[in-house]
Amino acid sequence: MKLGGDNRGGIALSHNLPHMIGSSAAFRNVLRQVGLVAPTEETVLIEGETGTGKEVIAGAIHGLSPRSGRPLLKLNCAAIPSGLLESELFGHERGAFTGALTQRIGRFESADQGTLFLDEIGDIPLDLQPKLLRVLQEQEFERLGSNRTLQCNVRIVAATNRNLSRMVAEGKFRADLYYRLSIFPIHLPPLRHRRDDVPALIRHFVEAYAQRMNKQIDVIPQATIDAIQRHDWPGNIRQLQNFIARAVILTSGAVLEAPLSELQRVEDNVASEPTTLEEAERSHILRILSETNGRLAPAAKILGMPRTTLFYKVRRLGIDLTRTEVGQWRGASALPVDRPVSVMA
Ligand SMILES: Nc1ncnc2c1ncn2[C@@H]1O[C@H](COP(=O)(O)OP(=O)(O)OP(=O)(O)O)[C@@H](O)[C@H]1O
Numbered sequence: 001m002k003l004g005g006d007n008r009g010g011i012a013l014s015h016n017l018p019h020m021i022g023s024s025a026a027f028r029n030v031l032r033q034v035g036l037v038a039p040t041e042e043t044v045l046i047e048g049e050t051g052t053g054k055e056v057i058a059g060a061i062h063g064l065s066p067r068s069g070r071p072l073l074k075l076n077c078a079a080i081p082s083g084l085l086e087s088e089l090f091g092h093e094r095g096a097f098t099g100a101l102t103q104r105i106g107r108f109e110s111a112d113q114g115t116l117f118l119d120e121i122g123d124i125p126l127d128l129q130p131k132l133l134r135v136l137q138e139q140e141f142e143r144l145g146s147n148r149t150l151q152c153n154v155r156i157v158a159a160t161n162r163n164l165s166r167m168v169a170e171g172k173f174r175a176d177l178y179y180r181l182s183i184f185p186i187h188l189p190p191l192r193h194r195r196d197d198v199p200a201l202i203r204h205f206v207e208a209y210a211q212r213m214n215k216q217i218d219v220i221p222q223a224t225i226d227a228i229q230r231h232d233w234p235g236n237i238r239q240l241q242n243f244i245a246r247a248v249i250l251t252s253g254a255v256l257e258a259p260l261s262e263l264q265r266v267e268d269n270v271a272s273e274p275t276t277l278e279e280a281e282r283s284h285i286l287r288i289l290s291e292t293n294g295r296l297a298p299a300a301k302i303l304g305m306p307r308t309t310l311f312y313k314v315r316r317l318g319i320d321l322t323r324t325e326v327g328q329w330r331g332a333s334a335l336p337v338d339r340p341v342s343v344m345a
């Protein structure tokens with residue numbers, strides 16, 4: 001399976017991948033990273049707010065990998081009581097603990113030769129983290145209640161909407177596991193940082209829900225698109241998707257009737273106050289870049305960091321250097337963020 005694309009970042013995804021909408025530079029940059037890492041055996045850490053598409057991207061990484069013919073198993077670490085997580089991951093022998101009436105195969109064994117998607121990895125208890133690190137590094141583990149060491153060949157894709165580096169600083173996540181997991185981090189930008197993708201997403205969801213509900217909707221009013229595009233969507237694509245589902249239910253004719261009063265209008269230039277350190281960092285970098293017309297070298301000087309570090313941050317934060325939210329240096333001859341990246345921090 002192949003991920004093709006031209007030098008300007010056009011991406012053609014294989015037909016049997018989940019349908020992914022998005023042509024903003026920030027999203028193309030994500031797809032480019034997916035295309036780079038998917039064929040390797042490396043662990044991938046997908047970070048992003050809730051509803052940004054982390055699971056969809058995990059599916060794409062597996063689908064574009066040489067393991068695509070093998071299973072992609074998913075385990076939501078937040079959904080399993082912490083006492084049961086170890087047995088869920090590594091399995092157990094009969095009698096290993098009270099209630100272990102039969103032997104059980106864990107996910108690492110079931111996913112052998114395939115991919116294991118560890119969702120909400122930030123919720124994995126501290127005492128279990130060394131065991132996970134061991135299986136990542138040595139590809140070996142024991143079932144609970146057994147001394148026999150088992151080998152496995154599993155590729156790990158992990159996802160989180162928590163700030164793992166902050167959790168490391170707070171002693172809530174082991175640094176060694178964090179560094180092992182974040183060999184290749186992919187940051188999914190929130191929808192409010194890629195508003196360009198909103199119209200296509202609206203069309204996609206209107207078509208999908210109209211078909212499912214057997215309705216014929218031919219027109220999406222421009223004012224509806226504008227209002228939706230201005231909104232901040234804290235629940236990201238999932239929230240937008242549910243909003244459109246509601247709109248399609250409410251529509252009786254050929255024109256989409258979206259419940260726009262639900263949306264709080266957000267003025268173009270008044271981005272919501274940053275709430276996390278990462279958002280504050282992003283908005284500060286954007287402000288400085290707008291002062292330098294998108295040029296990295298002078299911006300790096302003002303920010304007091306090497307240009308390569310700024311480039312890495314820009315890429316990681318999904319900042320679109322050719323067309324940003326601030327929009328002040330549109331068309332400036334800045335380095336496009338979706339070029340193949342040769343600089344890693
Ligand atoms: N690029 C995309 N194009 C179309 N639909 C998308 C895209 N990304 C995500 N979606 C849809 O948005 C919804 C949320 O995606 P997903 O479950 O992958 O998000 P998530 O980041 O894993 O969320 P959470 O953190 O809450 O688990 C899904 O219904 C998914 O199909």
Ligand SMILES: [Mg+2]
Pocket residue numbers: 054055119
């Ligand atoms: Mg998810």
